[in-house]
Amino acid sequence: MSDQSQRRPDFATTNGLDQLRWLQLHDSDQIPSIRRLLGMRFTEVEPGRVVMELSTEPDFANPHGTVHGGVIATLLDSVMGCAVHTELAAGVGYTTLELKVNYLRAVGLTGERLIGEGTTIHVGRRTAVAEGTVRNGAGTLVGHATTTCLILS
Numbered sequence: 001m002s003d004q005s006q007r008r009p010d011f012a013t014t015n016g017l018d019q020l021r022w023l024q025l026h027d028s029d030q031i032p033s034i035r036r037l038l039g040m041r042f043t044e045v046e047p048g049r050v051v052m053e054l055s056t057e058p059d060f061a062n063p064h065g066t067v068h069g070g071v072i073a074t075l076l077d078s079v080m081g082c083a084v085h086t087e088l089a090a091g092v093g094y095t096t097l098e099l100k101v102n103y104l105r106a107v108g109l110t111g112e113r114l115i116g117e118g119t120t121i122h123v124g125r126r127t128a129v130a131e132g133t134v135r136n137g138a139g140t141l142v143g144h145a146t147t148t149c150l151i152l153s
Contacts, residue, residue: 016088020045034074040116042082048120050082056112067107072114072134076101076145079118080130084149087123093152094128101145113137126151 008026011019023031024042034040035052038060044051054075062068077099084094107114118132127148134143 013090015090016085016092017045017047020050020082020086034078038071038074040075040078043115045082045086047086048083048123049118050079050086051115051117052079052082053113053115056107056109056114058109061109064106065109067109067112067114069101069103072103072107072143073099073101073145075114075116075134076118076132076143077147079116080132080145080147081118081149083118083120083130083132084123084128084147087120087128088151091153094149095152096147097127097150098148099145100147101143103143105140105142107136107142114142124151125153 009022020042024045038054040052040054043053052075056067060067060071077096081094081096088094114134114136116132116134118130121129121131128151130147132145133141135141
């Protein structure tokens with residue numbers, strides 16, 4: 001790969017889909033992010049849909065000895081927000097305005113694989129709506145969420 005393709009694009013002039021596809025291909029520990037902190041990896045990026053995975057760790061523990069709900073909420077917020085991001089033009093951003101999470105089952109801390117999928121429902125000029133799911137490695141649904149995002153032109 002050439003130096004040109006390795007270099008981070010100017011995100012101010014690059015649309016959201018191309019930004020996330022670049023991040024998927026250059027998933028670097030050198031880019032500070034919540035993805036790096038939690039070990040989230042992009043596995044699929046397409047218009048209106050993003051899939052990310054992570055492996056659970058002992059540091060994700062809540063006082064009950066299972067994965068803290070905030071980790072699952074963060075994965076859901078990330079995939080839903082990124083799904084919205086894939087549909088935004090260059091120079092347009094977003095922020096989470098509302099997040100509603102349903103936790104369906106506990107998740108262990110033993111390196112369990114969690115797969116988050118976010119899809120857009122509506123992307124307008126001022127707001128966007130998306131939904132997300134988190135499944136464990138066996139495909140069992142462990143969490144579901146919806147979000148409303150504010151579009152920042």
